[in-house]
Amino acid sequence: MEQAQGSVLSSLVDIIFPPVCPLCEVALRKEEFCSACTQRFASLRITGTVCTVCGIPFASGAGPEHTCARCIRSPMPFTRARSAFVYDSAVLEALHAFKYDGRMALAAPLGRMAASAAPAGEPPEIVVPVPLHRKRLAERGFNQSLLMARRVAEDLGARLDYSNLARTRETLSQVGLREKERRKNVKGAFALRDPSVFSGRTVLLVDDVLTTGATMEECAGVLEEAGARVSAVTLARAVRI
């Protein structure tokens, strides 16, 4: 009965607010994105061979999995990082619409797509979003990584913890900074309120975009120090193509 009422209510809502594609706003029936946007997303999926550690796609896209030169040179404080998409076109537009225009309808589908890219193997017990500094949070009104992480935790059956990892110092936007500057910018910028929560736990860090990985490494380092085994997932990955 309750279900019947629920479906009547949702059909009513659909009549008053017809569903639209959260990215381009064309009318939809049941699907999450319109077919044009779905195709644009699909063309950006990272599907070929990637670095076993950091998940960067190899240019050839074929051959056996191996570790990239950078991960061999300087080992990462996480076991594995993976991303769903190359950060370009539809994915870039979707993240901009979500982060800067506050189009909240994108939070769930983008979170679900990030969850689908989570590294296989050891399932995470705790999902942790990369935090914003409270000043940035006050400006934007929401943390895009937390909204996506909520969906990731739900899909993976893990506990969401968004109050322990904190950005303790304001950092510059990483946009436009070189790799070395990015590292310096985020060095020592994160801390755990209660490190004991993470001791012996498997933790999945969630962020929107991975560029040089400096932010992710810094967060992972803090969690690893607390005794966690850390892996990471982002919706997108900046790749020179």
Ligand SMILES: [Zn+2]
């Ligand atoms: Zn669309």
Ligand SMILES: [Zn+2]
């Ligand atoms: Zn690598």
